[in-house]
Amino acid sequence: MKLIINGKEEDIQPDNVSVTELLKIKSVEQPDMVSVELNGEFLKRPDFGTTQLKSGDRIEFLYFMGGGSR
Amino acid sequence: MELTQEQIVRYSRHIMLKEVGGEGQKKILQSKVLIIGAGGLGAPVALYLAAAGVGTLGIVDADVVDLTNLQRQVIHATPDVGKPKVQSAQETINQINPDVKVITYQTLFKAENALAILGDYDFVVDGTDNFPAKFLINDACVMANKPFSHGGILRFDGQTMTVLPGKSACYRCVFNEMPPAGVVPTCSQAGVLGAVAGILGTIQAAETLKYILGYDDAGNRHACSLLTDRLLIMNAKSMQFREVRFKKNPDCPVCGAHPSINRLADYEQKACELKREA
Numbered sequence: 001m002k003l004i005i006n007g008k009e010e011d012i013q014p015d016n017v018s019v020t021e022l023l024k025i026k027s028v029e030q031p032d033m034v035s036v037e038l039n040g041e042f043l044k045r046p047d048f049g050t051t052q053l054k055s056g057d058r059i060e061f062l063y064f065m066g067g068g069s070r
Numbered sequence: 071m072e073l074t075q076e077q078i079v080r081y082s083r084h085i086m087l088k089e090v091g092g093e094g095q096k097k098i099l100q101s102k103v104l105i106i107g108a109g110g111l112g113a114p115v116a117l118y119l120a121a122a123g124v125g126t127l128g129i130v131d132a133d134v135v136d137l138t139n140l141q142r143q144v145i146h147a148t149p150d151v152g153k154p155k156v157q158s159a160q161e162t163i164n165q166i167n168p169d170v171k172v173i174t175y176q177t178l179f180k181a182e183n184a185l186a187i188l189g190d191y192d193f194v195v196d197g198t199d200n201f202p203a204k205f206l207i208n209d210a211c212v213m214a215n216k217p218f219s220h221g222g223i224l225r226f227d228g229q230t231m232t233v234l235p236g237k238s239a240c241y242r243c244v245f246n247e248m249p250p251a252g253v254v255p256t257c258s259q260a261g262v263l264g265a266v267a268g269i270l271g272t273i274q275a276a277e278t279l280k281y282i283l284g285y286d287d288a289g290n291r292h293a294c295s296l297l298t299d300r301l302l303i304m305n306a307k308s309m310q311f312r313e314v315r316f317k318k319n320p321d322c323p324v325c326g327a328h329p330s331i332n333r334l335a336d337y338e339q340k341a342c343e344l345k346r347e348a
Contacts, residue, residue: 065222
């Protein structure tokens with residue numbers, strides 16, 4: 001299925017994956033590292049496993065970035 | 071207030087911008103901005119806001135200048151090693167622009183002093199290096215209704231957004247709660263390209279000045295719109311910028327319809343507990 005991941009269209013196999021499975025496919029080691037926006041809405045972390053993605057979905061992984069001072 | 075002859079000359083490149091003009095420059099001279107963290111992000115923010123003539127600059131930082139800071143924290147110089155960062159920053163600012171009054175806070179920004187420090191500042195810049203501080207700044211600014219700029223950098227990456235509490239999405243709308251300790255490294259553990267701090271910090275400085283100059287309810291003034299309801303994400307390796315748009319999150323624990331966070335807290339997170347991937 002075609003997903004738009006971080007603004008880029010990608011073909012993801014298999015066709016039916018959850019957000020948790022997609023994070024694994026995209027090598028995001030720990031779901032705690034990202035905030036996930038699906039079609040403009042933020043997903044709650046406990047829903048990552050139960051949210052199934054479908055072709056055409058637009059998904060953004062937003063990474064925590066803590067640096068700045070030291 | 072009236073601009074002096076010297077000020078008209080000093081700020082002439084601002085004044086000739088129709089979006090600034092003499093009136094805008096007076097607003098800048100009368101504004102008060104708080105910079106939390108005088109490091110990689112805080113340094114360029116402070117330099118540009120000082121040069122721009124921001125009337126009062128508050129600077130919060132508990133640290134002293136370390137040799138490892140000088141690769142990116144451009145407000146400090148080699149003879150400043152060992153000096154409190156707030157003092158070193160104040161001395162540099164005084165040299166750049168005598169119009170600027172600097173108020174230093176050589177302390178950590180904590181739940182107990184947060185609201186007192188925010189005081190009557192017009193705008194706040196988050197230049198801190200850890201999540202407990204970033205979440206505290208967000209919560210304190212939402213509660214005190216202070217607009218602020220979030221900035222974060224790591225390795226070759228940076229992100230920034232501007233928050234107008236009550237009007238636009240806050241940091242917690244996007245990043246609901248702190249990542250568990252050790253999941254996300256900090257610059258001191260993972261490194262950062264010095265210039266990335268400059269790119270992000272100067273964006274934060276520009277947002278600060280645009281806010282001071284004013285905006286209408288739609289966030290627009292003279293065709294300037296703030297970086298609200300969107301996170302600007304940049305990567306210096308590919309030198310690509312992109313933005314992710316969103317709205318205020320109705321379930322946000324601090325600015326949502328039914329906030330669960332009603333008072334400030336100091337979150338514990340040891341910065342140095344980065345888990346190593348096996």
